[in-house]
Amino acid sequence: MFKALYDNIRKRINLTETEFSECTSFFKSAKIRRKQFLLREGEFCKHTCFVSKGCLRSYSTDEKGNEHVIQFAIEDWWISDLYSFLTGEPATYNIDALEDSDVLLIDKNSQENLCMEIPAFERFFRLLLQNNYIANHRRITATLSATAEKRYLSLLATYPHLVERLPQHQIASYLGITPESLSRIRKNLLRKNR
Amino acid sequence: MFKALYDNIRKRINLTETEFSECTSFFKSAKIRRKQFLLREGEFCKHTCFVSKGCLRSYSTDEKGNEHVIQFAIEDWWISDLYSFLTGEPATYNIDALEDSDVLLIDKNSQENLCMEIPAFERFFRLLLQNNYIANHRRITATLSATAEKRYLSLLATYPHLVERLPQHQIASYLGITPESLSRIRKNLLRKNR
DNA sequence: CGATTTCATTGATCCATGTTAAGAAATGCA
DNA sequence: TGCATTTCTTAACATGGATCAATGAAATCG
Known part of the structure; x- marks a missing residue:
């Protein structure tokens, strides 16, 4: 089950087999069925989520009740309300499953502990952040032009x-x-x- | 001239007077006249820029040659192509002055050294990043809905x-x-x- | 100071997308 | 299996915003 995670991490940083098996203990696995929520607007986003099977999406809801998808995450993708996760403010997005999904979750504490234990993960999480950044960036430019x-x-x-x-x-x-x-x-x- | 910078920093972190006067040496001041560029698309964004007087903007240009303003920065604001600054990739934005402006610039090395010297700046720059994040986030949601x-x-x-x-x-x-x-x-x- | 450029407004027209409504096709569920 | 729900398509019409063109006002420059 952790194979997918391993491959994903190895795309960005080098890890020994030992380091990797250490790191798995910081994640918890979960199943999210179609239409179930991982996060609701107003809650605190405590986890960063890796999708090992299925598909999740994040979306916001406007005053008219229309949903606006912010991001999809299928296998091998990460998803969270990064803003809420980073700042500790309530989430402005919902995250739910579009298909029955298997995910691996890491909470803020574990993330920090993991970075202490295996410093290469500093870089890893920074890269995730950057990816998110780039995606937002592209999206803004695309919608404008x-x-x-x-x-x-x-x-x-x-x-x-x-x-x-x-x-x-x-x-x-x-x-x-x-x-x-x-x-x-x-x-x-x-x-x-x- | 550094008074504005001092106030800006103190809004986010606590600094002793001594620490502050130390920190000023990491910045260089510059004048940017109206219509002059601080950064052009394709160059590498080497600086984060604090505006102490005047107004700058970042913008992208599409195939039709239309400009799309991404951000304005008047006094007391920070501006840069954060994506290029962080990743070292060429900039996708231009930054120029809409009014004759005075700015303070800090390059990547100085930023790192400053963080080494006065660790509170780690937090400071992280907060700048977060602000940027929030702005992007708001913008996406607004345009969508x-x-x-x-x-x-x-x-x-x-x-x-x-x-x-x-x-x-x-x-x-x-x-x-x-x-x-x-x-x-x-x-x-x-x-x-x- | 006058000349030139930039900027804001307005009208006419056009087009992409929204809205509403309906039906067809696919899918899920009992 | 069959009924209910979800998904996709189509059409008619409404609308927000783009485009094009013209004009006057304001700002800038020599």
């Missing part, structure tokens, strides 16, 4: 498997448009390609 | 002085709309308030 169609194409190019795997209205929500609009955009693209 | 009018009102409520001080087309660019649209939105709001 690209049409929905372009953003869809870019998502499709970067994560084709995601687009195939998830319901279209979730993708639409991520892109910041309605399911109807996405449906139209797709139809249009088909027409163009013929 | 609020109309241009609402975003304008919210900017006006949070930073009224900014909106008064800057040319309207810069505000429009920050909001992700054209100057014409902003002009109409304002006209509309006036009508509503009468």
